[in-house]
Amino acid sequence: MKYQSQAVAKPYFIAAIGLFVGQIVFGLIMGLQYVVGDFLFPAIPFNVARMVHTNLLIVWLLFGFMGAAYYLIPEESERELYSPKLAMLMFWIFLIAGALTILGYLFVPYAKLAEMTGNDLLATMGREFLEQPLPTKVGIVIVALAMLFNLSMTVLRGRKTAINLVMLLGLWGLAIFFLFSFYNPANLVKDKFYWWWVVHLWVEGVWELIMGAMLAFVLIKVTGVDREVIEKWLYVIIAMALITGLIGMGHHYYWIGTPSYWQWWGSVFSALEPIPFFMMTLFAFNMVNRRRREHPNKAAVLWALGTGVMAFLGAGVWGFLHTLAPVNFYTHGSQITAAHGHMAFYGAYVMVVITMISYTMPLMRGRAANSKTAQVVEMWSFWLMTVAMVFITLFLTAAGVLQIWLQRIAAEPMGFMAAQDQVALFYWMREISGLVFFVGLVLYITSFFIKGKEAPAG
């Protein structure tokens, strides 16, 4: 760690991992509710568990991105963070707001929560992933703006590199597109249309910039490959991400009351969306193969390679699987979407945040890398979580194909619940894979507490 202020990243990462655990616990609850329908009812109905599961994911990834930004921007800018105090203040505000929101979901009926938090003044709640009460949404904007001010001041006064500019651009985009969450017209089609300006333009747009910058930063550090080469890759990857992803948003506009020309725009451009992800795979492997040093942190290198591969599989391949309009006509709103969502989020965003944590945490704890033993445990956690996620995805895909066949294609189509009963076996297998994932997560956390002979600080 070159600058003292980079250490503000540490609480962000710790909070991220803590919320990650919560996310998985609620994922396991939902997974069980899929087969044991009345599990924990009425204490935690499925919709509440799902809200907690997805919102925790979003919040912990945001913690991860922010932590990553506070770490890499000072280092790239070659100066201390503009205001570490502001960064810490924002950490506490975000953590408390996040915790209160989750507690609100769990302990206050949603309609009551909406009433209490001013949803009648400006209705923004009750839309998938944007369920947060108004004060939380405003809080997210404040925290994001304070962070952007802090980081922008740091970059303005320091060295400007492709990595810190792309990271900053991604974070600005994140904040700007989130503003669409405040727009909720009564017209359902318009509501859905602009809802995607948050959701799609985040995960298939500006988040890819953030991901690319984080991956490029770690690859420079662990491989020692020339910055010029890495930054050139970064620009090409994010260029492809936005060139394909912006109009690729059309793949969400097939069946929601929008003009049918979106079937063409969406199919053609989103079919190209795997390209930037495939380039990320090539990028990670190429840079590691051309490495000029053997970095002692093998675990971080493994996560970097892993995110390249899994992002391509989850976002690229599983996205392509159902992105063409004639295919999507049958798959839309089925378990196929759930399968894709799981592997894409894990492969692209979970793994890149863990890559960053894996690389920076030892440095913030005063060593170049963790002990061999700790790294071996961390690598076991990598394989357990990653393989478990592959199986979760495969089982959900199987469930989805069967569901579509039974409910939408068969000569005598079944009703929704009848079809669900038929695919229960795959939901059970998904739940077992989820438990394996959880074991991997426990091992991951354990790895932080394993001592042993450590590589000295570099």
Added chain:
Amino acid sequence: MSSAFTKSAARNIFYGGSVFFFLLLVGLTYDTMHTLPKHDNSANLTESVKRGKHIWETRNCIGCHTLLGEGAYFAPELGNVYIRRGPDFIKAWIKAQPTGAPGRRQMPNFNLSEEQLDDLVSFLKYASEINTSKWPPNIEG
């Protein structure tokens, strides 16, 4: 990548490409907003429908159901439920929850008044009349 292709060329493709395709997106959005009234059933967007949407949102229906295919996949698609089940069935069903059948998926009871139920039904009727390019493939959603 070859050295003839420089970092600044890559950067220019990024900025140029992003700006171009963002403007294209804005253009398509502009056109969509203009042609939307032909598809979006906004002619039938009554006060009752608006109140119904508010109930739909504040009961977090999307946390279990899909609406025009978007949402959670735990419970049936409701974009066409008005056609599949009709208004009376929908109201009776909501009032009868939870079924309490052991091991079965449960829907909470939201204690909606008769007016609220009517508003919710108008919202679902309005949703079922949006032109969705013939999705879903059949009545089962």
